[in-house]
Amino acid sequence: MSTEAGFDPVHAFVVKGQTHYTRAQVWQMACSLAERLPAQPCALNLFEDRLDFIVALMAVALKGGVTLLPPDTSTHTLNELTHGLNQPICVFGESPGLVMPALHWPRCPLDQTPTLSLSEIRLEVLAQAQLWLYTSGTTGTPKKIVKTWFQMQIMAEKAIQRFALSAQDTLVVTVPCQHMYGLETGVFWPLYSQARLVQSRPFYPADMEQVISEYPQAVLVSTPFHLKTLLAFDGVSGSVKCIISATASLPTHHAQALAQRFNAQVCEVLGSTETASFASRCFTATDFESWHLYVQNRLDFNGDQVALVVTDLNERYELSDALSAVDEHRFELIGRRNDMIKIAGKRQSLARLNALLLHCVADGVMMLSPSGERLDAIVVAQASPQAIRQALQHYMDPVFVPRQIYFVDQIPRTKIGKLRQADLDRLVEACRHKSESPCN
Amino acid sequence: MTPEQQEVAQMIIEAVNLEDVALDDIDPQAAIFNDGLGLDSIDALEISLELNKRYGIKIKSGDKHVSDVFASVAALTDYVQAHRVQ
Numbered sequence: 144m145s146t147e148a149g150f151d152p153v154h155a156f157v158v159k160g161q162t163h164y165t166r167a168q169v170w171q172m173a174c175s176l177a178e179r180l181p182a183q184p185c186a187l188n189l190f191e192d193r194l195d196f197i198v199a200l201m202a203v204a205l206k207g208g209v210t211l212l213p214p215d216t217s218t219h220t221l222n223e224l225t226h227g228l229n230q231p232i233c234v235f236g237e238s239p240g241l242v243m244p245a246l247h248w249p250r251c252p253l254d255q256t257p258t259l260s261l262s263e264i265r266l267e268v269l270a271q272a273q274l275w276l277y278t279s280g281t282t283g284t285p286k287k288i289v290k291t292w293f294q295m296q297i298m299a300e301k302a303i304q305r306f307a308l309s310a311q312d313t314l315v316v317t318v319p320c321q322h323m324y325g326l327e328t329g330v331f332w333p334l335y336s337q338a339r340l341v342q343s344r345p346f347y348p349a350d351m352e353q354v355i356s357e358y359p360q361a362v363l364v365s366t367p368f369h370l371k372t373l374l375a376f377d378g379v380s381g382s383v384k385c386i387i388s389a390t391a392s393l394p395t396h397h398a399q400a401l402a403q404r405f406n407a408q409v410c411e412v413l414g415s416t417e418t419a420s421f422a423s424r425c426f427t428a429t430d431f432e433s434w435h436l437y438v439q440n441r442l443d444f445n446g447d448q449v450a451l452v453v454t455d456l457n458e459r460y461e462l463s464d465a466l467s468a469v470d471e472h473r474f475e476l477i478g479r480r481n482d483m484i485k486i487a488g489k490r491q492s493l494a495r496l497n498a499l500l501l502h503c504v505a506d507g508v509m510m511l512s513p514s515g516e517r518l519d520a521i522v523v524a525q526a527s528p529q530a531i532r533q534a535l536q537h538y539m540d541p542v543f544v545p546r547q548i549y550f551v552d553q554i555p556r557t558k559i560g561k562l563r564q565a566d567l568d569r570l571v572e573a574c575r576h577k578s579e580s581p582c583n
Numbered sequence: 584m585t586p587e588q589q590e591v592a593q594m595i596i597e598a599v600n601l602e603d604v605a606l607d608d609i610d611p612q613a614a615i616f617n618d619g620l621g622l623d624s625i626d627a628l629e630i631s632l633e634l635n636k637r638y639g640i641k642i643k644s645g646d647k648h649v650s651d652v653f654a655s656v657a658a659l660t661d662y663v664q665a666h667r668v669q
Contacts, residue, residue: 348631350644377635
């Protein structure tokens, strides 16, 4: 375990305004906080500030504790996740309405007074500290995924190698730390590389514009949803070294526009809460190249099933994606295996069709019609149904072109651009109920 | 509502597509997010794009008073009048 990188006392780790903190300084703050925590704490880390989040995450890990990272901060979810825990919870951040007894830390004490020499940190305790993440609820109730600090570090080191992150790089991350994608890119990638992390989380396009101008040649980590709003915002330009996108596929026309506007390399990473990111691909002049596995990852094909084998962690994850191998290290993503649909004898992934749909409408989603024999679509678009169908013919087999097109003003996506099954179901029902005679 | 408030309320309705809300339903003093119109952070993003397009205003989360700006239609209208550049 290459721990030295994570304790680097020289290079900036977190940049907050004009202040730079090294990794050693941030660990020192964590040691100081850890001293005030109970043994083997169970913590809910809701901090939005990245430095606060990291210090609290480290402090709990130093005490061999567990940190819960909830998928959202609704009272219902927080109570659901903490129900049945047999010790008071350390709550970092605001959490009104929590039923379980808790020790509250609404703000993070950032005390740098040395309380412990870094050499006294028990690495074996840190390595085994647990992080509990939750899948985003596309199937109903959140499912707990347990990761150790050691696993997160090893996964991060692969990505660091892939993107060659170094002391010259500045990471700007728009994704919250409580999601796996944000946890990797906004905590573990900078911690175990020499890259520095910008503490703020740019949210509005104007925030992104400001941070892009403050940190030229940054590595911008974001989602297709946020990147789309960035493109829609007047006049944002500047120089970005690399734009990394995940959580859903980035339409190629957006990738192209981003590459041109910011003179940036545009990449996607592929992963899940279970696996963390395990592969990446880059946009070249007109399209994305094949997916490339990070080092010491391989795919194990067994009929329709594909497993990711992480050889250096000796772990195996069954994937819900349908993949086809290009060679030992590269593959194509056909779609989520569990959303393969069959229309008129032709198989296609709904995820793939949804991605294609976005070439023709501002936002949208496709679903099986009530008969199960055709597809319908719910879209955000100005064009007529006829024009949309015509445009879609260029992207897909005509059997997949939706027969009913419902127009809405917005698709109810989450903060990271996903569409939860329950929200989709409600939307579909509302459209079908409201529109006895749809607009076509 | 003043004509300026009506303009801002109409902009919100259009930006986030509040199909079921009529201009007259909006209380200019009521909260835009959560309890009032029930909008969320993605709506805030959409409204910020619209404010940029119509008035040249750039909303930043670093702005000290961003929650005050979005507090109500009345507050947002005051902000627009003070900061519009077009």
